[in-house]
Amino acid sequence: MSEVKLAAETRTEFGKGAARRIRREDKVPGVLYEHGMVPIHLTLPGHELLMALRTPNVLLSLDIDGKSNELAIPKAVQRDPLKGHLVHVDLLMVKRGERVVVEIPVVAEGELAPGGNLLEHVLSALSVEAEATTIADQLTVSVQGLTAGAAIHAKDIALPSGVKLAVDEDTVVLQVLAAQAEEPTGEEGEEAAQA
Template sequence: MSEVKIAVETRSEFGKGAARRIRRENKVPGVVYEFGLEPLHVSLPGHELSLALRTPNVLIELVIDGERSQLVIPKAVQRDPLKGFLEHVDLLMVKRGEKVQVEIPVQAEGELAPGGNLLEHVLSALPVEAEATRIPDYLTVSVAGLEAGAAIQAKDIELPAGVTLAVDGDEVVLQVLAAQAEEASADAEGDEA
């Protein structure tokens, strides 16, 4: 779990015009949400935020107006559909020890059984509940020796201490599919006979 410190400024202007002015200054408009409180509108440095968001489920310590700091995690990120630059970010305030629901990327390791089978990621990220300061970067799943028709369910994935599933345990995360080329050639051979 990586933690990044970013200095931000509160803002009082809202709307498209204000957002465009903020973006021209190489900053990103954002909103910080905390349960039961009014949202806090901020502007964040674009480059630092972009670097921080490269890590999934990054924990960000915001230094607000140089006075106080608050831990947040990204809730929603809006990017320009053509150029890809950050347009807006929603952040969720968290406290150390507080549990949050996030999606953790799933990485497969190992070689499938011989035969040219394909591995399908039904869920590329697994919804879990974890302490805000102990969110794993990714979950590793061994697929060594799995054959066509095999599936790995959410309950089969070993989770780190303090992390629990936020999805039904019977949900399929990875499955092994039979290679299509072999089936097509087998059908062609059957037709010739």
């Protein structure tokens, strides 16, 4: 897991007008939540935050007003639907050694058995409980040689040390679907219909 340092400033202005002003300065408004505490409203550097969020479950080391250094993980990210730039971010403060529930992307590797079968990702990410500072970037699953009807359940996926499933172990994560026979077209379809 990568840790990214960001400079953050507390903010006292709220609402749409204030948020627009912040975004015009290539910054992103955000909120830092801590368990049972009053949320801290922040302004974060736009480009640096965008680059950091390319890593799933990135650990952010926030230097808030040059006074305090807090660790946080992304909780919710809002993007502009047309332009894709960041609009707002919610962060969750964490401590070293604290366990959190996060979703880790599942990546399949290998080739299915011959026959044109399809691999369906029932879940693109697996919900797990892990220490906040050691969250894996992805979980890799081998689908080498799987045939139609095969399924990989949550319990079948090898988890890093200290990581526990946060979903039912019998939850289907990946499954192999049988290839569909194509319907005949043109003259072939007419001949089949007359027979």
